[in-house]
Amino acid sequence: MPADRMLPTPEAGELLALVRDIADAELAPRAGAAEAAAEYPRDAVRLLGRSGLLGLPYDEDMGGGGQPYEVYLQVLEEIAARWATVALSISVHTLACWPLDAYGTAEQRKQWLPDMVGGELLGAYCLSEPHAGSDAAALTTRATRDSAGYVLDGTKAWITHGGHADFYTVFARTSDDGPRGISCFLVPGDADGLSFGAHEKKMGMTASPTTLVHLDGVRLPAENRIGPENAGFSIALEALDSGRLGVAAVATGLGQAALDAAVGYAKERTQFGKPIVSHQGLGFLLADMAAAVEAGRALYLAAARRRDAGLTYRREASVAKLIATDNAMKVTTDAVQVLGGAGYTRDFPVERYFREAKVMQIFEGSNQIQRVVIARDLERHPS
Secondary structure, X not given: OOOOOOOOOHHHHHHHHHHHHHHHHXXXXXXXXXXXXXXXXXXXXXXXXXXXXXXXXXXXXHOOOOOOHHHHHHHHHHHHOOOXXXXXXXXXXXXXXXXXXXXXXXXXXXXXXXXXXXXXXXXXXXXXXXXXXXXXXXXXXXXXXXXXXXXEEEEEEEEEOOOOOOEEEEEEEOOOOHHHHEEEEEEEOOOOOEEEOOOOOOOOOOOOOEEEEEEEEEEEEHHHEEOOOOOHHHHHHHHHHHHHHHHHHHHHHHHHHHHXXXXXXXXXXXXXXXXXXXXXXXXXXXXXXXXHHHHHHHHHHHHHHHHHOOOOOHHHHHHHHHHHHHHHHHHHHHHHHHHHHHHHOOOOOHHHXXXXXXXXXXXXXXXXXXXXXXXXXXXXXXX
């Protein structure tokens, strides 16, 4: 794992060093066993929250860390290189907080945001539905207006932190006007009428809880709507731009972990009288793996710097998510190949990295959807 990163301030370097120390001591030793047992490490996420890592990109006056996005993403990468589930938790939590920070009124932000980004609470982002995944505008969860506020009914699917979150950022239909009929709501985790399905039995990221979220007559006051009524779909898409950078960083950290494991093994394993890293065929494979990890990192950082500068970055976020996650899948596959038969066993972590990489090509918009986003942006802004 490279430690000599280019960072905007000395303080950012100190933060990254602290994150490495915490992740090496508290996360890496637990990851394999917790993933095998499918046990969500809520205590580890709470520890990171108390260290100030759940609100890094949010304003300090709201309880956040006041860090640029490029620093926050590098923190995610470092954590992912030790335990991808924990890094994903932070990314999803950051995504769940974004609508309130960007579109909440001053009163809403003051009331809720400090607790949300302060480290103790955990958020979930609820957009997808069983029959509305990639076609998010087809969602059917409905928020019906009444004299007291809104009543929410419907089911959300593939929700990270389902049953564990303290709040849910939920997108629901408030009119039948297609994507222009969706609104955003903040739902407390203990709301009456909120329930959860069984944990999905997944290929990888098994310690990360993923469930259905059922809303059966969930009543909310009007002030729990975030942003204008019927403006929720654009809020959701803007949030996903940031979320896709989080996924790119997590994928890059996972790829770095696989590369480090492969290089370490190749230096120790000997064949034909010398370490296998010295054989050109394997050396070239490792070089391609290193190039892929560096490419993913460069892309997410370039997009983050545009975000920090206040420039548009939707296309760049989709490019970073597409390339970083595809590269992570390739790098983890090659890591298994470097270790040979050993890489196919659970005695070594690369088989777990391989399983974990796959979902990153799917969530926060599949990589096929990223190509749609990029192509549409090229049509509108070709240069």
